[in-house]
């Protein structure tokens with residue numbers, strides 16, 4: 001079901017990402033709040049109370065004359081950006097041990113949060 005949703009979001013050039021191999025995260029076409037579509041293809045926007053399946057998603061898309069575009073917060077992309085930023089800074093200041101320490105601590109924290117999230121099964 002979500003492969004249809006992914007095809008739809010791709011065709012509309014909407015930003016999205018897949019969470020835990022099943023849920024699809026994307027921005028609401030109406031209010032740009034982040035929406036999680038569950039494995040069964042159902043979704044609900046907590047901000048504007050729109051909900052439904054892929055067909056309802058298409059209807060909501062058609063209703064919007066101007067799609068509000070807000071960049072989707074993709075945690076994996078964000079993690080990579082942070083890692084790359086640390087690597088650039090470390091390359092620039094190779095003798096800064098505090099910086100290396102901060103990178104290691106940040107990685108450790110992120111990994112901890114990821115594990116915690118997976119244990120909760122979300």
Ligand SMILES: [Zn+2]
Nearest residue numbers: 028031045048
């Ligand atoms: Zn909404």
